[in-house]
Amino acid sequence: MSTATPTDLFAKVQASKERLDAHVREMVEWHFNPETGCPFWLNWAQEAGWDPRKEVTSYADLDKFGNFQDDELRGGPVRRWVPKGLAHRPVYVFETGGSTGVPKSRVQMDDFRIDYENFSETLPDEHFPKGADWLMLGPSGPRRLRLAVEHLAQHRGGIAFSVDLDPRWVIKLIKRGQIQEAELYKQHCIDQALTILRAHEVKCMFTTPKLLEALCEKINLEKAGIKGVFCGGTEMTPQFHRFAVEELLGPNIYFAPTYGNTLMGLATHKAPEPEDNWAIIYYPPVPRAVLEVVDFDDATRIVGYGETGRVRLTTLTKETFIPRFLERDECEREAPCDQYPWDGVRNVRPFSRFQKSVVEGVY
Amino acid sequence: MLHLPILRYGKPYRSVDTATAVHYRTRQPFVEASQANAGLIRRDLARQHEAAAILQGFTTRELIAMAGKASGYFLNDTLPLGDSAQSPQEFVEAVSATTGLPWVMVRRNMAKIAGVLASMETVLMGLTRLPNLDMLDSGVGDIDGRALSFFPRGDSMGVILPSNSPGVHSLWAPAIALKTPLILKPGSSELWTPYRIIQAYVKAGVPAEVFGYYPTSHAGGGEILRGTGRGMLFGDVAAAKAWSGDPRIEIHGPGYSKIILADDGAAGWEKYLDLMVDSVSNNSGRSCVNCSSIWTTGDGRALAEALAERLARIKPTAEDDPNAAVAPLANPDVAKRISAMVDSELDGGAEDLCAKVRGSGRVAEWDGCTYLLPSVIHVPSKEHSLANREFGYPHVSVVQVEPHDLPECLGPTLVCTALTNDKRLHQRLLANPHIGRLNLGPISTMKISWDQPHEGNLFDHLYSRRAFQAVPELVG
Numbered sequence: 001m002s003t004a005t006p007t008d009l010f011a012k013v014q015a016s017k018e019r020l021d022a023h024v025r026e027m028v029e030w031h032f033n034p035e036t037g038c039p040f041w042l043n044w045a046q047e048a049g050w051d052p053r054k055e056v057t058s059y060a061d062l063d064k065f066g067n068f069q070d071d072e073l074r075g076g077p078v079r080r081w082v083p084k085g086l087a088h089r090p091v092y093v094f095e096t097g098g099s100t101g102v103p104k105s106r107v108q109m110d111d112f113r114i115d116y117e118n119f120s121e122t123l124p125d126e127h128f129p130k131g132a133d134w135l136m137l138g139p140s141g142p143r144r145l146r147l148a149v150e151h152l153a154q155h156r157g158g159i160a161f162s163v164d165l166d167p168r169w170v171i172k173l174i175k176r177g178q179i180q181e182a183e184l185y186k187q188h189c190i191d192q193a194l195t196i197l198r199a200h201e202v203k204c205m206f207t208t209p210k211l212l213e214a215l216c217e218k219i220n221l222e223k224a225g226i227k228g229v230f231c232g233g234t235e236m237t238p239q240f241h242r243f244a245v246e247e248l249l250g251p252n253i254y255f256a257p258t259y260g261n262t263l264m265g266l267a268t269h270k271a272p273e274p275e276d277n278w279a280i281i282y283y284p285p286v287p288r289a290v291l292e293v294v295d296f297d298d299a300t301r302i303v304g305y306g307e308t309g310r311v312r313l314t315t316l317t318k319e320t321f322i323p324r325f326l327e328r329d330e331c332e333r334e335a336p337c338d339q340y341p342w343d344g345v346r347n348v349r350p351f352s353r354f355q356k357s358v359v360e361g362v363y
Numbered sequence: 364m365l366h367l368p369i370l371r372y373g374k375p376y377r378s379v380d381t382a383t384a385v386h387y388r389t390r391q392p393f394v395e396a397s398q399a400n401a402g403l404i405r406r407d408l409a410r411q412h413e414a415a416a417i418l419q420g421f422t423t424r425e426l427i428a429m430a431g432k433a434s435g436y437f438l439n440d441t442l443p444l445g446d447s448a449q450s451p452q453e454f455v456e457a458v459s460a461t462t463g464l465p466w467v468m469v470r471r472n473m474a475k476i477a478g479v480l481a482s483m484e485t486v487l488m489g490l491t492r493l494p495n496l497d498m499l500d501s502g503v504g505d506i507d508g509r510a511l512s513f514f515p516r517g518d519s520m521g522v523i524l525p526s527n528s529p530g531v532h533s534l535w536a537p538a539i540a541l542k543t544p545l546i547l548k549p550g551s552s553e554l555w556t557p558y559r560i561i562q563a564y565v566k567a568g569v570p571a572e573v574f575g576y577y578p579t580s581h582a583g584g585g586e587i588l589r590g591t592g593r594g595m596l597f598g599d600v601a602a603a604k605a606w607s608g609d610p611r612i613e614i615h616g617p618g619y620s621k622i623i624l625a626d627d628g629a630a631g632w633e634k635y636l637d638l639m640v641d642s643v644s645n646n647s648g649r650s651c652v653n654c655s656s657i658w659t660t661g662d663g664r665a666l667a668e669a670l671a672e673r674l675a676r677i678k679p680t681a682e683d684d685p686n687a688a689v690a691p692l693a694n695p696d697v698a699k700r701i702s703a704m705v706d707s708e709l710d711g712g713a714e715d716l717c718a719k720v721r722g723s724g725r726v727a728e729w730d731g732c733t734y735l736l737p738s739v740i741h742v743p744s745k746e747h748s749l750a751n752r753e754f755g756y757p758h759v760s761v762v763q764v765e766p767h768d769l770p771e772c773l774g775p776t777l778v779c780t781a782l783t784n785d786k787r788l789h790q791r792l793l794a795n796p797h798i799g800r801l802n803l804g805p806i807s808t809m810k811i812s813w814d815q816p817h818e819g820n821l822f823d824h825l826y827s828r829r830a831f832q833a834v835p836e837l838v839g
Binding site for chain 2: 242
């Protein structure tokens, strides 16, 4: 429950806005400085004919960029995204999508580590004990999540066991109507997880909603020694939240739902309260990433608190600058709270106008 | 607003996720139903063997007696509905509110369901063809000195139900007497009837633990069909196609039911007009046993014109009109889309003669509701795209064919009423594998005989026969 008075909260919100504006100025200076910026944004500024370093002084000024088109992230050369100021660092490339066609890519050096170290601060130690080992029951391959969860485990002093899971194959099976094959593949992943849980002393895990359900059909996680589950990767409904807490996990396993993707990082959930009625409320890692909820038909208009709109992401790290990107999700806008004095998002779900074309697999 | 919970083996569960069904006229939310997430369904299905064991504890005679009592409760009693209760009249009004069916049609369907429950022994005799239903309890028996044995093919039957009309519920209702628990996914706007049948059964003494009632999404429905030993699916062409390769699932898609007139029947078509009107328009054309095409070797145009003249008399009336003959569509956009689809295929000589008689199109607005009025499409040939279609309102195509085209030109046909004395055609119809139910003579396609397997044999679906031998002292 929030402990802040309205005045305290107002002051915190104002302070966070000021920090965000300052962070925006710092990031714009970095990304559009010819010495430190990446080729993509430097070329962009040249073609746009205006200098963001002069004209962007606040977060609101990022509207001048218009909406970022994610097709820009497809294909090569991927080095156009590497900031010159970080060119000496080892570069990772993570992909998102890609079951058909060219996936979107994001280059990173340390962002995935920083994001998950920040997230680590939100995990209760009694349920995610320091030094405990983890199971990463999620996508492998060119996914950021794979390395990020491993880093999270290492950051907390543990070791992460992982499985082979190719989500693109699952999506192909589903699109072909080969549901039985997709089920078999899911069981193949669950079998790998069961083997790990039986052979090692694992106390914490990451998994996706569907894999959590499938795993709990085979094993009692509490009896298997699991104390905390960090869950994400696909949509979670309030009903799933309740089902996971009440029936899949029980009262002794902590459930940490998250909303994230390769472009944003990780939004953590607010501790549930009875009045939330199992709604899942996420807050982004401001100022590194900002989530807003905009009008379906006018993406420049932020909707009112409690109103429904499309999720708009702005990513502001030294490694990645993505202003005003319209996600394929919708939700309700959530007011700031004491722990997170900035806007959050409630009950994120696939954007209803795209829903027919979205296929979510086991992951 | 009234809320309908999920029933998890009889135990009410209120979900955080809900869906509302709207009133067909006001378009305002009328009832809210808890929505089951797929994982919850899967978790519950892991316990279906427990429900099966409960039903195995009853004799078939006991279950038949309970079905008989349930018939009366379903028809006449106030039964639980969520946190409240529902009288028979409230049930009629509720079904009407979310499906658009006039009260008289709801009552007719109610009587149909009550009929099958009341006639359960006759129904089971018809389905099993066993001389003695006690054999269902022992699993072994003897017919004329030949040993017989059978076993259940699954622990429960999952049923994906439609929203168009409550009459279809009579098809799965006997499963309880066949000792098979039910996992039901109600139609999104016809939540009422399966819930009421369950309550009637429970009041009659059937343990609530043998019933699952899961309003859910399309994905949740898939979990039900995948997770139950046997399944039954009511759906459109696309849904039927998606499950057509799974032998565990009995599929009830469009019926493409037909009347054929040949030889003397074709010559004397006038005397069958009442029969044709009933077959086409009864239950507002919503049933798969409604006739959707008439095939004649005689004068198709004259028959179509006469039928159009009769069907054009059907007009929208109040929901409580005892003579109501056409139902509004709960979603006006659907009416317009269906009508546009029919219009788009009216080419190459096909003509809606009913619209011509009425002097107006088939989409009609009345008292704030949208109706699809009957259409009689005279098509120029059996190859025309509208010759053999079904749209869920009183729609019939009239096709003139050569005698030698019958019956091969008919294609899959749930019910075929043949109006002819031509014995050779009778023989060809009897040999045709695509006809589900054959009526020889002037019998409406809508008429159901409960001692006959109807739209698939539920006993054959739920049970399998096995070879069996035993020394006499072991089988008493």
